Amino acid sequence: MSSLRIVIAEDSVILRDGLAQLLIDRGHEVVAIVGDAVGLGPAVDEHRPDVAVVDVRMPPTFTDEGLVASIELRRKHPEIGVLVFSQWVETRYAAELLAGNASGVGYLLKDRVADVGEFIDALARVASGGTALDPDVVSQLMGSSRQRDALERLTPREREVLALMAQGLSNGAIATALTVTDRAVEKHVGNIFTKLDLPPSDAHHRRVLAVLKSLG
């Protein structure tokens, strides 16, 4: 994996230092660290990173300024990946963040940093134009889905594959996660697309979007 250039926006000193250390240990370059949403824009403009890691709750109101800044960032610099990073996840925020475009965007619980390997994979995916959606968001989406009947037609294994697909994993990554062959995953994906009546899609982030759309 090539070294990534990263900007971090996070108000908690312990967290941002720990995160920076973790990324540096993995051979990435943290080009800037800011403590609030206001500083994010200038830092990105200046450093042009591959990806920005942004906390949702930051000063001054501690509500959703990180999210607003991230949406702005995606609009202004579509080529820069944005990983929104939060103490808790909400489907509404996910919907606002993705807003019809799932490329180069991630939305994860802060807890996910604990699984360093998976976190770095997600970050790399976002940096290279992919998607990383938290398992919690996906399960919320599946829980409230209007397609509940269609989802019930899926086998348990197909539902697992669907969840991982919605999280933004590629077929290869899904195969590794479930310890099955690529062929098996392809077969499951084909079945899911048929059962949910989805148009086949080759581009990876379009596939995520199609899956999410069908769930919503």
Place this chain on the structure above:
Amino acid sequence: MGVAPPSIRQVTPSIRHSERRKIATMRDTDTVPMTLLRAPFEARTWRELAYVLVGVALSCIAAVYLFVGFATGGLFAIVLIGIPVLVATIVGGRVWGELHRWLCATLLRTPIDAPAPFTQKPGILGLVRSGLTDPVGWRAMVYLTVKSVFGAAAGFFALLFAATAALFTVSPIIWWLEHPINIDSNGVERRSMIQIDDFYFDTLPRMLLLASVGLVCLFLAPWPIRAWTAIDVILVRGLLGETKRDKRLQQLQETRTTAVEDSAATLRSVERDLHDGTQARLVTMAMALGRAEQKIATGDDATALIADAHANAKEALRELRELVRGIHPPALDLGLPHALETLASRSAAPVELSVNLPVRPTHGIEAIAYFSVAELLTNVAKHAGASATWLNVATVGNDLVITVRDNGIGGADPRNGTGLAGLAARAGTVDGSMTVTSPPGGPTVVTMTLPLAGSR
């Protein structure tokens, strides 16, 4: 779907009380002729008669009381001795009130709640001022005045009617035994005790006619008595009973206690969760890391210990997130509709959600609504055995109305268990209310009404 009409349980004690009374006084034989025939023989009639008799006597005493109290008090007020008399007279009205409420309760079986007890400001001047301005005392004065003016008269006429009717009824016996003699205007002796103009009741048939008129009147006599006692009860309730303010005060005290207890209980449970869950996990984690450190220092393999600590750390994070959600769900920052959406998507049982909130409630109301819905959905998942749940949230006037309906087994009763009663109490802290309709066999419908603005 059950065909039995759903039983509605309003979780408000006062309403339950009056419902019970209504049921108790309904009888199958309540037709008009039966009621008329039964009235003179009912214990109630005699108790009411006793009440009116005592009332007439008390009215006379009350008139003297008022006259003596205010005349001497007013007269001697200039030389200050009168003021204590006035204070005693006014505050003494409370004793009169208590006496009348007791009579209502024992003779009329109508318990009336007592007003708030007398509170005095400190010092002798304070006592005088509190006494002279005691609203309960003054209301009792008004009652006593009304009662001594109208009460005596009305009671007297009601009694006179009954007594006359009784006398007419037994008059043939007296006529037969006593041989009363009247002399008419023409100087003719008539064997009669009663006459109307020139019509003398001087023969047996005529006496029997009089007796039957008396008998009819005797059956009618309970009704003026009943009417007067009914008016008196209204007066007692209005002037000697609890005021709206007393009621409100009591309700506020009760709901404040609920609110304080509720928040204390929440804090206790948060403390317990932190102590038993997260803190214990962190201790375990620190121990594992400490042991790992030692192992690494001596060149041993510590992978298992570190993996253990790692797993504990992740679990602690998950627990903390749940705990935070229990204190203040972050989704509420986005507004109630979204928070409920999240809640519904997390529910174990499928929930059909419909939200229509043109006006955003206050934060406090949103939190109460959210946690109540959370508890109701948990109840459905735990007890109802429902295959579908409908959650409807809308504004009606100045209220937020939440309806949770399920197609489960029904039979939910706020009086069993503390869950639903607790929710009703919580709604009460903001002057909201909750009704539960849950016939055996279902469906269960719980409706909660909360003021949008946070209070009434």
